[in-house]
Amino acid sequence: MATHSITLTVNGAKEQVDVASNWTLLQLLRDRLALTGTKNGCSAGECGACTVLLNGEPVNSCLVLAVEADGANVVTVEGLAHDGQLDPLQQAFIDEGAVQCGFCTPGMLLSARALLTRNPHPSEREIRQALVGNLCRCTGYARIVRAVQKAAG
Amino acid sequence: MLSRPGLPSFDYVRAGSHDEVVRLLVTGGPDVRLLMGGTDLLVRMRDGVVRARTLVDVKHLPGMRTIAYDSAAGLTVGAAVTMNQLASNADVRAHYAILAEAASAVASYQVRNRATLGGNLCNASPAADTAPAVMVLGGRLVLCGPEGEREVPIDEFFLGPGKSARQANEFLTAVRLPPPRQGARGTYLKLGRNREGDLAVVGVGVLGSPSSEVPPGYAFSIALASVAPVPLRATAAERLLAGQKPGGAAFAAAAQLAAQEARPIDDVRSGVAYRRAMVESLTRRGLETVWRGLSAASSGRGR
Amino acid sequence: MMGRQVEQTRVVGTSVPRVDALEKVTGAARFTDDLQFGPDLLFGRVVRSPHAHARIVSIDTAAALQMPGVRAIITGADTPGFIGLYLRDRHILATDRVRQVGDPVAGVIASTEQAAEDGARAIRVEYELLPGVFDPFEAVQAGAPLIHPDLGSYDVASFLYPRPGTNISHHFRIRKGDVDGAFGRCDTILEDTYRAPQIQHVPIETHVAIARWEQTGEVTLWSATQSPFAQRSMIAAAMGIEPGNVRVIGNYIGGGFGCKAGVTMEGLAVAMARRVPGRPVKVRLTREEEFFCSFVRQALVAKVKIGATREGKVLALQVEYYWDGGAYTEYGTNITRAAGYSSTGPYFVPSVMTDSYCVYTNNPTGGPMRGFGMPEIHWSIEQVMDRLAEKLGMDRVQFRLLNCIREGQETVSGMTMHATGLSQCIKRVAKDIQWGEKEPPSAPHKLRGKGIAIMWKAPAMPRNAASEAWVVFNEDGTFNLGVGGQELGQGSFTVAAQMAAEVLGVPMDRVRVARPVDTRYSPYEWQTVASRLTWSMGNAVRAAATDARKQILDLVGRCWGETPADLDIRNGEVISYKSERSVGLDKLVICGLSMPGDRELIGGPIMGRGRFMPTYVTDLDKETGQGTHGMVHYTTGAEAVELEVDTATGQVEVLRVAAAFDVGKAINPELVKAQIEGGVVQGMSSGLFEALRLKNGEPLNSSFVDYRIVTTLDAPQEIITAVVETAQDDGPWGARGVGEHTMVPTAPAIANAIYDAIGIRFNEMPLTAEKIYLALAHKA
Ligand SMILES: Cc1cc2nc3c(=O)[nH]c(=O)nc-3n(C[C@H](O)[C@H](O)[C@H](O)COP(=O)(O)OP(=O)(O)OC[C@H]3O[C@@H](n4cnc5c(N)ncnc54)[C@H](O)[C@@H]3O)c2cc1C
Ligand code: FES
Ligand code: FES
Numbered sequence A: 001m002a003t004h005s006i007t008l009t010v011n012g013a014k015e016q017v018d019v020a021s022n023w024t025l026l027q028l029l030r031d032r033l034a035l036t037g038t039k040n041g042c043s044a045g046e047c048g049a050c051t052v053l054l055n056g057e058p059v060n061s062c063l064v065l066a067v068e069a070d071g072a073n074v075v076t077v078e079g080l081a082h083d084g085q086l087d088p089l090q091q092a093f094i095d096e097g098a099v100q101c102g103f104c105t106p107g108m109l110l111s112a113r114a115l116l117t118r119n120p121h122p123s124e125r126e127i128r129q130a131l132v133g134n135l136c137r138c139t140g141y142a143r144i145v146r147a148v149q150k151a152a153g
Numbered sequence B: 001m002l003s004r005p006g007l008p009s010f011d012y013v014r015a016g017s018h019d020e021v022v023r024l025l026v027t028g029g030p031d032v033r034l035l036m037g038g039t040d041l042l043v044r045m046r047d048g049v050v051r052a053r054t055l056v057d058v059k060h061l062p063g064m065r066t067i068a069y070d071s072a073a074g075l076t077v078g079a080a081v082t083m084n085q086l087a088s089n090a091d092v093r094a095h096y097a098i099l100a101e102a103a104s105a106v107a108s109y110q111v112r113n114r115a116t117l118g119g120n121l122c123n124a125s126p127a128a129d130t131a132p133a134v135m136v137l138g139g140r141l142v143l144c145g146p147e148g149e150r151e152v153p154i155d156e157f158f159l160g161p162g163k164s165a166r167q168a169n170e171f172l173t174a175v176r177l178p179p180p181r182q183g184a185r186g187t188y189l190k191l192g193r194n195r196e197g198d199l200a201v202v203g204v205g206v207l208g209s210p211s212s213e214v215p216p217g218y219a220f221s222i223a224l225a226s227v228a229p230v231p232l233r234a235t236a237a238e239r240l241l242a243g244q245k246p247g248g249a250a251f252a253a254a255a256q257l258a259a260q261e262a263r264p265i266d267d268v269r270s271g272v273a274y275r276r277a278m279v280e281s282l283t284r285r286g287l288e289t290v291w292r293g294l295s296a297a298s299s300g301r302g303r
Numbered sequence C: 001m002m003g004r005q006v007e008q009t010r011v012v013g014t015s016v017p018r019v020d021a022l023e024k025v026t027g028a029a030r031f032t033d034d035l036q037f038g039p040d041l042l043f044g045r046v047v048r049s050p051h052a053h054a055r056i057v058s059i060d061t062a063a064a065l066q067m068p069g070v071r072a073i074i075t076g077a078d079t080p081g082f083i084g085l086y087l088r089d090r091h092i093l094a095t096d097r098v099r100q101v102g103d104p105v106a107g108v109i110a111s112t113e114q115a116a117e118d119g120a121r122a123i124r125v126e127y128e129l130l131p132g133v134f135d136p137f138e139a140v141q142a143g144a145p146l147i148h149p150d151l152g153s154y155d156v157a158s159f160l161y162p163r164p165g166t167n168i169s170h171h172f173r174i175r176k177g178d179v180d181g182a183f184g185r186c187d188t189i190l191e192d193t194y195r196a197p198q199i200q201h202v203p204i205e206t207h208v209a210i211a212r213w214e215q216t217g218e219v220t221l222w223s224a225t226q227s228p229f230a231q232r233s234m235i236a237a238a239m240g241i242e243p244g245n246v247r248v249i250g251n252y253i254g255g256g257f258g259c260k261a262g263v264t265m266e267g268l269a270v271a272m273a274r275r276v277p278g279r280p281v282k283v284r285l286t287r288e289e290e291f292f293c294s295f296v297r298q299a300l301v302a303k304v305k306i307g308a309t310r311e312g313k314v315l316a317l318q319v320e321y322y323w324d325g326g327a328y329t330e331y332g333t334n335i336t337r338a339a340g341y342s343s344t345g346p347y348f349v350p351s352v353m354t355d356s357y358c359v360y361t362n363n364p365t366g367g368p369m370r371g372f373g374m375p376e377i378h379w380s381i382e383q384v385m386d387r388l389a390e391k392l393g394m395d396r397v398q399f400r401l402l403n404c405i406r407e408g409q410e411t412v413s414g415m416t417m418h419a420t421g422l423s424q425c426i427k428r429v430a431k432d433i434q435w436g437e438k439e440p441p442s443a444p445h446k447l448r449g450k451g452i453a454i455m456w457k458a459p460a461m462p463r464n465a466a467s468e469a470w471v472v473f474n475e476d477g478t479f480n481l482g483v484g485g486q487e488l489g490q491g492s493f494t495v496a497a498q499m500a501a502e503v504l505g506v507p508m509d510r511v512r513v514a515r516p517v518d519t520r521y522s523p524y525e526w527q528t529v530a531s532r533l534t535w536s537m538g539n540a541v542r543a544a545a546t547d548a549r550k551q552i553l554d555l556v557g558r559c560w561g562e563t564p565a566d567l568d569i570r571n572g573e574v575i576s577y578k579s580e581r582s583v584g585l586d587k588l589v590i591c592g593l594s595m596p597g598d599r600e601l602i603g604g605p606i607m608g609r610g611r612f613m614p615t616y617v618t619d620l621d622k623e624t625g626q627g628t629h630g631m632v633h634y635t636t637g638a639e640a641v642e643l644e645v646d647t648a649t650g651q652v653e654v655l656r657v658a659a660a661f662d663v664g665k666a667i668n669p670e671l672v673k674a675q676i677e678g679g680v681v682q683g684m685s686s687g688l689f690e691a692l693r694l695k696n697g698e699p700l701n702s703s704f705v706d707y708r709i710v711t712t713l714d715a716p717q718e719i720i721t722a723v724v725e726t727a728q729d730d731g732p733w734g735a736r737g738v739g740e741h742t743m744v745p746t747a748p749a750i751a752n753a754i755y756d757a758i759g760i761r762f763n764e765m766p767l768t769a770e771k772i773y774l775a776l777a778h779k780a
Helices: A025-032 A088-095 A105-118 A124-130 A142-152 B018-031 B041-047 B083-088 B090-095 B097-104 B109-114 B117-122 B130-136 B235-242 B248-261 B272-302 C021-026 C113-122 C179-184 C228-239 C266-273 C287-293 C332-341 C374-392 C396-403 C422-432 C492-504 C533-560 C669-688 C746-758 C769-779
Strands: A003-010 A013-020 A051-054 A057-060 A073-075 B011-014 B032-035 B054-057 B067-070 B074-078 B140-145 B148-153 B158-160 B171-177 B185-191 B202-210 B218-225 C042-048 C054-060 C070-075 C104-110 C124-129 C168-176 C188-196 C208-213 C219-223 C246-250 C281-284 C299-308 C314-326 C351-360 C446-457 C467-473 C479-483 C511-514 C567-570 C573-576 C582-584 C607-612 C635-646 C652-662 C718-724
Touching (some): A051 A105, A057 A105, A057 B109, A088 A105, A088 A142, A088 C021, A105 B109, A105 C021, B018 B140, B018 B171, B067 B090, B083 B097, B083 B109, B090 B097, B097 B130, B097 B185, B097 B202, B130 B185, B185 B272, B218 B272, B235 B248, B272 C769, C070 C113, C104 C113, C179 C299, C179 C314, C188 C374, C228 C266, C266 C281, C299 C374, C314 C332, C314 C374, C332 C351, C374 C396, C374 C746, C396 C422, C422 C446, C422 C635, C422 C652, C422 C718, C479 C492, C479 C533, C492 C511, C533 C573, C635 C746, C635 C769, C652 C669, C669 C718, C669 C746
Parallel strands (some): B032 B054, C219 C246, C652 C718
Antiparallel strands (some): A003 A013, A051 A057, B140 B148, B140 B171, B185 B202, B202 B218, C042 C104, C054 C124, C188 C299, C446 C635, C467 C607, C567 C573, C635 C652
16 A cells, blocks of 8 residues: 655644555544544544644544645644634633533534634524534533634624 | 444545546546545445545546536536535525535535535435435536546436446546526425434425426426435426416425325335425425525516 | 531632643643554454354454464453453453354454454354344243353342343342232322333543553553443453552543443453553444444333322332343443332332343343433333323422422332422422423424423442542642542542632642542542542542641641641631731641741641541342432432424424532532533433434444434523532532433423423334324324
8 A cells, every 4th residue: 555745734833744545634643643632533524523624624634534635734723722822712612611521622623713714703503503513422512602602702 | 344443455546637537447447436525435435335446536636626607608516616615606606506505404514625516426325415406407417538528417317326327437527507597496405313414314405497388487396315216306296386386285286296206215314104204394395485485586576 | 408507618619610621622631542652552453243142153363363463363262251340241252152243252453453453354253143132021031042041150249139040130129118009099090111222322532442461460551431440350350360460540531421431342452462461452442333332321111100199199109120231231230220229210109119120132231321220210200200290180390399209208219318409409490491381383383392300310339339539739839639530521620629629728720630540549439430429539539638638737736836726728828817827838748847946847748538438328128129228319300391393394493401400519510500411412312313223133323324413403502500409418518419410301301391292202212303203193
């Protein structure tokens, strides 16, 4: 099986890595770059725990081949905070108690980040629609929705 | 058999030209699979349902990701246009709103960033959400093969679950839709087990437009997802509507016919009886919704 | 009410932010699969039975051993020992026969997960099929295939009563009062049968375990577990090694809900690691495996007969529970027991006859799940109570207020009920949902309804389930709080830190919860189950902090020549109310103090130690199920639901849920509310969507594609939560647990509201749109 040498930018840092054809972006992030904030909950595009931003848009990194990310700009949960300053969403998740086990949290944050970037003042329904691909088994979603509303100001 | 923890081995090739794709398809045969968003293909490969030695990524070929609209020629959607691209495209929303609606009914936002229109159709799943929309819009699929391009009307494309009229050595480059019919209104209604995000238990696309060709003055097209081995036109229902004055009684009768035309199966998602009943419920609701739009438009014109 | 004095508190009772939130929003929080082991790491994959019941004839590993990357293969011959929490009825790998689809048959250790998988696929197993049984009611009939012929020889806890020669692994009985006579005095009697299917916990993190055997014979197991200490003892026993040689490290868990209690797949990692000493071996379940290869919630067939007087007083209850325990019931047996001793639900019923059977079938293995049998039995109790109220022409809320259990009344198992705010909870949710008022539906094809359900639950555990905690200080006066309970998302670390901060008089930011829980370095905790941490671990934490506090005040008192009673700790400083002197904790917690004058040093590192064990719990009589203090206490609560049914599709929209629980004392009110919200939605999900669809034991929907759970858009927009606080005698600051309880009444409350809306009762969960639509069509 072939390997491919790819370059990509992850959380602002340029990376050059060799990846096997069948590696997913999720595997690359977690197993090669040790960015374990991004979670694997199903490997099938269903749970959203693996959501990252690929060129600014949220994708299920379990359904993107690592080689497909050649040349791309990737943002994971580890890249949300800047200069020690939390993203307003991260702060809102803390303040609103939107975190329980925390396993869905990274994916939720990135889906929500993308939502607020394309729609800075979403309605509650728009928030719920944007997060429908992020399963949470702990919170019942209410506080997550509230946190996104709060971060939107 | 349980799914694998990860993807099985394969080689990845990023196609540089249409010719290269065809050459790979011809030489590789069934060992070669085409990759666009991968949201069907990669899932199936992990499940072991699909095997391939080589994945050929065709989404970067010229034209694959573009949407071109021309009021005379209609709409050309590159096969690798994503669902989110479709749903947010101004021309699609203005002239083919049902397609935008169907595209945003697929899966979740993240999946829609990868899932493509072409992949949805080529996958030939009876549950493909964009199929009913493309059917009622009279879409044609542009296939590229060793002899060049050919177009296949979508009504002739689906042959069975996972089976289509695409030859093994062809690939889809675009979907063409004729110019929108004047004053057309359409809607795609999807019923899943969850409010959104699930596969369709039943999907119904309805398109209506003023038409001088049929006596009632309005023509309706209806297509169904998830209720037969292939996405299905409800032709008997359409014929009935071509001969009756639009309104509650005609819609109820048409919805009943559509339910009879459906050939659903029992599976883990739902049973036959419910699927049939939902074809009726949704068809009726769809016809009424479309009719409201048409009536509002005509009274608007009259004013 | 009990005469407990309300204590003044500063930290306890406030909604401080979670101590783990920052780590979790930045991606820094380490879950088990996140741990890095470098190139040393090997992977294990498991060959699982495709058959529900079969004899293993042969296992051919030759081809697999030749596969690239494969290091070793284990089979049942490597794991002859038995494992199980209450009943040791299974092996880590099946030895002679498989009893469920997914039973592990062999394990492959390889350099990559993919190589291990390829190796597993190359193993050929020959089976001889055996007849299976898939319904608990059928499995107890004479002539049913016997699933555990050796049941009589298994090790079993003293309070369980297996019946060798049958498929019954436990039969719990209540014989209370004269049931026949009581039914004779009833004006109204109802009988019904209710069913709940297998469902799965669906933590978003699947099971994962990494094990390493040292050359010294010591084993380290990193696992996503609710039960590091129970895993230590269970795995040691199964592998024939000393518990002291097993070290279990439990990092943060991405949701447990019971399926990560006890041991399910973790033994596989340990057994594999034995073959490659010095190398860590990781085994993780795929989502598909997660659905049936750890625990599922047991299915239940409940036959209920209940009678009341025309005034509405319930006099008699007779129930039979047939629990589908699946292939192994090592844990499920105790669910059967808990269901039996709570079988009246939160009602006072003078005469009760209960038979709760734990039954082996060839379905997936049942185990603990949020509520531990209570959601399943309340599904029947709360619907039958509604029916009874209707038959008597009584309001459903009034009927519950009339019959709900009160302080001083005798419970079904003979305990005198302690103070409880149950009727307050009922009144509260009735008010919050505007009981009695009916709003018109939002559309002509919709019907609207309201329903209520109430609940109780006691922690189910052996009498010696203990908690231990310690407090040690750092030189800056901050302290490390050692606990052995796990943080699954419920907030246990936060409330533990609050309790310790309260006692020690320091702000929250001075507390460090020592994590991960590590059986070598952490204090003992039986398991993180039974909603027992706030209460049991909380008692230990309070004791440990109190112990440290006492040492500190004694030390300072001696140094200053004052009595400790005049001293206090405030904001990290020891102060004297008498002399108005003060000294920072940082000055004394490690190096002690020097006495005035001769400057003799006194003290030294302070270490507080605390423990708790509910020593006052008594046994229940084998024949009657009666005992004076069979369980520690009951948490009670109520939920009311307002919903709409779309008659054109059968879809249910839950509009509002009102929930109230008596938690004794909310150590952190927002965390309590967060538990309630999560439980309500999980309960709703089970009531409307979830069932593991089984065909002859084979799961048909073991993936998210077809096992649907509630998403953002299905969840109710409004959940109105209320916290009632009737202090619990044996709880820290009066607290009792609430984590599981919140899910218990939701499904029956929904069923009752659907009945209110459409006039149709459904006896079997889940109430899918399809089921409702077809019932409506049938009725029309
Ligand atoms: C979580 C999840 C939810 C989903 N929900 C829905 C849903 O609600 N509704 C729905 O309709 N679908 C759903 N899907 C399925 C899938 O997302 C869609 O079918 C999608 O449109 C497929 O597009 P793709 O680009 O990802 O296709 P791919 O996976 O890249 O390809 C699909 C198939 O087409 C073949 N193919 C690809 N490109 C070409 C080409 N140019 N010419 C010929 N053949 C080609 C591939 O070999 C493969 O067999 C879901 C998938 C997931 C993972
Ligand atoms: S892990 Fe990618 S969606 Fe679940
Ligand atoms: S917080 Fe646990 S899954 Fe969302």
